[in-house]
Amino acid sequence: MSRYDTEEEQIDVIKTWWKKNGTWLLSSILVIAVAFSGWRYWSNSQMAQAVNASALFEVLQANLQQGTFGEVSREALKLVQEQPESPYAAAAALMYAKFSFDNGDMDSAKSNLLWVAEHAQDTTLQSLAYLRLARIQADQKAFSDAQATLDAVAKMNLPTAQKSLYDFVTGQIALSQGKTEQAYQSFDSVVKNSDSDKSLQGLAQIQLDDLSQ
Numbered sequence: 001m002s003r004y005d006t007e008e009e010q011i012d013v014i015k016t017w018w019k020k021n022g023t024w025l026l027s028s029i030l031v032i033a034v035a036f037s038g039w040r041y042w043s044n045s046q047m048a049q050a051v052n053a054s055a056l057f058e059v060l061q062a063n064l065q066q067g068t069f070g071e072v073s074r075e076a077l078k079l080v081q082e083q084p085e086s087p088y089a090a091a092a093a094l095m096y097a098k099f100s101f102d103n104g105d106m107d108s109a110k111s112n113l114l115w116v117a118e119h120a121q122d123t124t125l126q127s128l129a130y131l132r133l134a135r136i137q138a139d140q141k142a143f144s145d146a147q148a149t150l151d152a153v154a155k156m157n158l159p160t161a162q163k164s165l166y167d168f169v170t171g172q173i174a175l176s177q178g179k180t181e182q183a184y185q186s187f188d189s190v191v192k193n194s195d196s197d198k199s200l201q202g203l204a205q206i207q208l209d210d211l212s213q
Helices: 003-044 047-066 069-082 087-102 106-119 123-139 143-154 160-176 180-192 198-212
Strands: none
Touching (some): 047 069, 047 087, 106 123, 123 160, 160 180, 160 198
16 A cells, blocks of 8 residues: 555544534533533522523533534524623534634634634643634734734643643644644653543644654
8 A cells, every 4th residue: 555545544534533423522521611601600690691502502512512603693693792701602602613614714714713712711621722713813824813823822821721722723724834843742642641631642643653654
């Protein structure tokens, strides 16, 4: 089997994993982050307002998982505009960014991700937004912008599990620039991080094996 065929198979593995787990990973991070920060919003807001925001978040999340987010996308924007201080608004903006990305609207995706990075009160949501923004910037060959975005994440005090996602994205971007040594170090950090998602570790190991050839 040629090296080209092997690389094609590796790309397929990565794409398949993101397709199967990307939405679930996004949703699970949202649920955890909102669970930790939502109670503070409830205590500082009018009850009806908080209940409505929470209920709408659940609807948005369900539609995201079912692939029908487009049907409620306007409600997501409405939540962002009317309750920007709410953790549910940051989650809605992340969902809308993914919806825009999946439909090829990169400007909208970047705009919503940047909004989350600048307005979210939770560092987990901020870092997730920054990392997704960096990937889009790198895909558009805006590597200096992508590096600046990664630098912003590097200054955050990330939990080890979230740090592995930062390392993986850093490795991907370095690899796309031909910086193989930096990419190797980043993927190696993912593999050695005991709190990394197991599937993410597997993808990082594939990249390491390829770089070692």
